[in-house]
Amino acid sequence: MKKRLLSVAAAAFFGMALNAQQIKFEEYDLPNGLHVILHQDNSAPVVTTGVMYHVGAKDEVKGRTGFAHFFEHLLFEGTPNIKRGDWFKIVSSNGGQNNANTTNDRTYYYETFPSNNEQLGLWMEAERMRHAVINQVGVDTQREVVKEEKRLRMDNQPYGNLFTTIQKNLFTNHPYNWPTIGSMEDLNSAKLEEFQAFYKKYYVPNNATLVVAGDIKPEETKKWIETYYGSIPKGTVYPKDFPKDAPITQEKEVTATDPNIQLPAYIFAYRTPGNKEKDAYVLDMLSSYLSNGKSSVLYKKLVDQDKKALQVAAFNQGLEDYSIFAFFAIPMGQTTKQALQSDIDAEIKKLQTTLISEDDYQKLQNQYENQFVNANSSIQGIAASLATNHVLMGNTNLINKEIDIYRGITRQDLQNAAKKYLNSNQRIIINYVPEKK
Structure with missing residues (x-):
């Protein structure tokens, strides 16, 4: 009987925890195709503004791999309104933190600020989407950063290229064939115009999802979103029609x-x-x-x-x-x-x-x-x-x-x-x- 009572108690605890776990959110689209997700949680005075672009390593082409991950670095170089080198200074001086990451399938950027700086986070991500500065100085600088990252995390790390080896052998047609960090030779040989074209192709509102979560007032947040993002031009979203791999039938x-x-x-x-x-x-x-x-x-x-x-x-x-x-x-x-x-x-x-x-x-x-x-x-x-x-x-x-x-x-x-x-x-x-x- 005691064991049964304990089981009932455990089930009740999990039931309460799972109910408390429910995340409420609201989502809608702007006319330019930007998908917006809002989550209000006023329990702590912080707000995260994140933008996920549906572009990753698989969207690259052979001979020009590594672009998606490269942009994870390049798009912190600045905008016409954020001077080169100031992005991280602005975030830290306003009590925030930020980062970005890339996978084979998507790229994600975010800032977390005290809630009294929510508007700043929204503005910064809109700046990145609207008119990031992509010039030769930034490209040359970030090439060296990415090279060092590859040396540190992969080339000089025990078993650092193991997952790359798995990808290369499991996929022969599909672009999962190459690692997210790409080829340094490809990045070295790419011209500035190619990086600018990649930005214009994928960093458009209708290829992005904006999420604002935390201590927000939804109606106020919606007004800021309309102000900062509503006039960003819609782009062309290309079908993700990637070559498929035939089933493996022989070891x-x-x-x-x-x-x-x-x-x-x-x-x-x-x-x-x-x-x-x-x-x-x-x-x-x-x-x-x-x-x-x-x-x-x-x-x-x-x-x-x-x-x-x-x-x-x-x-x-x-x-x-x-x-x-x-x-x-x-x-x-x-x-x-x-x-x-x-x-x-x-x-x-x-x-x-x-x-x-x-x-x-x-x-x-x-x-x-x-x-x-x-x-x-x-x-x-x-x-x-x-x-x-x-x-x-x-x-x-x-x-x-x-x-x-x-x-x-x-x-x-x-x-x-x-x-x-x-x-x-x-x-x-x-x-x-x-x-x-």
């Missing part, structure tokens, strides 16, 4: 070298559905079952019990058009690749032939409930989630409803996904080994 094995590592890593990578598909959620849950935490299946077996692996993971990288599901393992001692592969394949086989236990299934559900309760704990995080759900998922309200998708995943769904996507003839094996000296 392929490749070898890549890294001068910064001493231990090899072995990757077993699968191309899976884009993140709007239900199966992408199922595969995400499968990856958690396999390697989320020290009690997960792969960690317990390969690291804890058998001590065959120094590290092991299964991860699901959700992207807009496709996703990537991959196993990653670094061997311990004299463990061979074949030994790791056999054990990983054995766990895949179990998933394909036997339903996971009710206890393991409930543990998974509890993990996702907990993640949901803890997600969006800051205004900055809520703003990013609202923008992402609209731009990449086509449904802003997933910020409230995504948990229902995970709740609806059954043990049979997990088994079916393993049977459908995790077969040996559907994968690329990558031997990521130390470079011989």
